[in-house]
Amino acid sequence: MKTKYIIAILISVGIFNSCSGLFINRHITEQTQSLRAYPIHSTKYGAYLAARVAHIRQNYNLAADYYVKAIKEGADDADLLNRIYLLLTTQGRIDEAAEYAKKAIKEDDNSNFIHFVIMANEAKNKNYDKAIKSIDNIKDEMYQKSIGPLFKAWLYAAKNEKQKALEQLEVFKKDEALLSFYYMHRGMIHDYFNDTKSAQTDFEAIILDDDLEISFRSLQIITNFYLRNNQPQKAQNLIKTFAGYNTNTKVLSTLLENIQKIEKNRTLPLIDTPEKGLGEAIFNIAVIFRDFQTDIAQIFTALALYLNPENDVALISSADLSESNNRFTEAIKQYNKLSISSPLHYMAHLKISTILMNNQQFDESVQILKNMLKTYPDDYNILFNLGEINRMTDNNKDAITYYNKALDVAPKSTAADWTVYYALGMAYERNNQWNEAENVLKKALSISNRHPFILNYLGYVWLENNQNYNEALYMIFEAYQQNPENGHIMDSMGWALYRMGKFDDALNVLEKAAEYLPANAVVCDHLGDVYWQVGRKNEAKYQWQHALTLKEDTELLNKELIKEKLKNGAPQPISIIYNESLLVERLKMLSSSE
Structure with a gap:
């Protein structure tokens, strides 16, 4: 049988598919035990059941509201407190989460994440000593020794203790895999203290060492540094160099265009408070976890956005995590928060159109893609997706047109992508153009091995x-x-x-x-x-x-x-x-x- 769809929706099982995923480093009681704790006639029982229904339906904000209501109406189950502060955290409601986290500590909850939630809240409120104490209260050695110093560095910076801040980072210098962390955060801390020379030395240690990774977020921060210090050509050259070995040139070209438009002396620092610096550190940890524990990544990403809501990379990452957990409405809501001036605006709207397409909301997806086409008339991804929608709706003549346009503008790295030839071959075959279909499918077969x-x-x-x-x-x-x-x-x-x-x-x-x-x-x-x-x-x-x-x-x-x-x-x-x-x-x- 011929396969109709090329783009498959890969649904991963994440934390939100069951309540147990939210109980991190804690003993999990059976659901039946929780239910027995509430008499059938109790109002709090009704709130608890409503919360569970909302939780199962993946309406996490509503679930959190009902859990809060259950607590206020007399429920005092320790697991319920745990569930509330973690749910509130993932929804970005950190102030509320911290309130319930502090209550959970009194119930002997000592999970790692309870202290991170409280740390972020205390830092936001400029209670830096309390934030440091929260890190010290973490029992897990891995978190205490590997993650704690990174967070403490920014908390000491907030206390205006630069030397202590830099000393915290020394642990990362010993591990080659973490050298990018070391230089990046040293550079940002030096920059925060207006030590431009030292900051540039650290940033360029990353740039000049081909073995060290440089993320898009790091690229944003370093180019911002160059612009603020009257070195626009260095900023542009860095992006051009980065684009030379990166396939996502649309995002980079938008960043370059934004830089070229900026007037002299009009650039503000991206990291202008220690809270934002701490947010960057937390997001770095979220990125590490996202490939193998999306639940932890979601928590850290939410904390990062709480401290620095202007981090567009963290925002699109949060949306992507929601999408990977099949929470499409929430993902679209988050993607739509990306400012039109953000280099990631293009990517966010392309993702929205793909979600709508995969959920067979074809008209809405086409509308977004055609609006994007006005700004990006020769964009391969937009043209290919328009071809996909037309093929999936059996409008094969238009599908053929869009696929061929996509091939005409395909970058060199994409021209050998067999999927577009495969899709074009299917469209030709369904449009009764068999000779064309056969030729294209044979080409797809060849380049796909x-x-x-x-x-x-x-x-x-x-x-x-x-x-x-x-x-x-x-x-x-x-x-x-x-x-x-x-x-x-x-x-x-x-x-x-x-x-x-x-x-x-x-x-x-x-x-x-x-x-x-x-x-x-x-x-x-x-x-x-x-x-x-x-x-x-x-x-x-x-x-x-x-x-x-x-x-x-x-x-x-x-x-x-x-x-x-x-x-x-x-x-x-x-x-x-x-x-x-x-x-x-x-x-x-x-x-x-x-």
């Missing part, structure tokens, strides 16, 4: 068009060998076996395909055909009837033929003619090459 999706698509189309049987079968078998757990490839494999007259083998594969794709109309139709040929006629009719009710790939069905099969059954298929010895030999060669 024989990707199983393209092998499957081209092989299946050839099979359905009664062309190139030997090559079609080999491609489908190769795709199946590469990716035997993909439902669409399973369907093609089963259908190929059916067309070869191997009904029993086809049955085994198609039944498995139906398990993977239970809502797919084509799979049901194919399974019905094979059931009929093996004598399971009632099951065959059920599958055909079911196929007519399903929505996935329904446009690929021949509904009149299915109705005819329901009346008279499936005709005995004429087995395709293929060179079996050649196929067997090629499959042996394929197996031996692995």
Whole structure:
């Protein structure tokens, strides 16, 4: 079966899919124990249940409100306090979170994050000694020795104790992997204390060492430093150098344009308070965690934005975390907060359009993309996404136009991206331009190193068009060998076996395909055909009837033929003619090459 969608929604299981993910470094009581704590007639029980429902539905602000209500109405469960301050933190309601965190400490909650929440709140309120004490109260050695010094550096800077601040950073100098942290925060602290020479030395230690990473946020801060110190050419050269080995040139070109527009002596520092510096430090830690513990990343990102709401990189990261947790409404809300002047505004709106597209809100997505096209008329990503939407809505003529425009403007690094050729080939095939489709799909196959999706698509189309049987079968078998757990490839494999007259083998594969794709109309139709040929006629009719009710790939069905099969059954298929010895030999060669 041909695969309809290229862009897949990858749903990861994060902290918000169950309440247990929010209990960090704590013993988790069973839900039933929590429920037994509240008598059925109690108002607080109703608030608690409402909170749980909102929590399960991923409406976390509402869940936090109901948990707060339950506490105010008399609930005093320690786990409930824990749940409240963590939920409030992830929603950016840090002042409220700190209030409940302090109450939770009195209930012997000593999780790591309770102290980070209180630290951020105390720092925001300029209670720097209390903030330092909160770090000292952390029991976990990793957090105490690895993260604590970074945060303390900025808290000592806030106390105007520059030397102590710099001493805290020395621990990072010992680890090559953390040298970027060391120089970046030294530079920012020197800059905060108006020691321009020392700040520049530290910043340029990162720039001049090819082994040290420089993030986009670091790029923003360093170029801001250069502009404030009358070195605009250095700022521009740094961005141009960075763009030379970075594929996301649109964001960098916008940053460069913004720099070129700035008038002399009109640049304000990005980090003009120690609280913002602490926010940068916290966000650095969030970035480390986001690849393997998104729940912790979400907490640190929220704290970073609390201390520095102007950090557009942290804001887009927070939105991306919401998106990865399937919280699309919240993600869109956060993406929309990006200022039009931000270099990340383009990326944010592209992400919004993709969310809407993946959720089949095609009109809304097109509106955003066409508005973006007015500003970026030759943008590859915008043109490609417009092609995707038109293909997915069966407007293949326009899809072809957009895909070809995307290829015309594709940067060198993107020109070899097989996905656009694959998508263009599908659009040509569905627009009955088979010669063009075949040529483009062959190119996609070549540059993708024989990707199983393209092998499957081209092989299946050839099979359905009664062309190139030997090559079609080999491609489908190769795709199946590469990716035997993909439902669409399973369907093609089963259908190929059916067309070869191997009904029993086809049955085994198609039944498995139906398990993977239970809502797919084509799979049901194919399974019905094979059931009929093996004598399971009632099951065959059920599958055909079911196929007519399903929505996935329904446009690929021949509904009149299915109705005819329901009346008279499936005709005995004429087995395709293929060179079996050649196929067997090629499959042996394929197996031996692995």
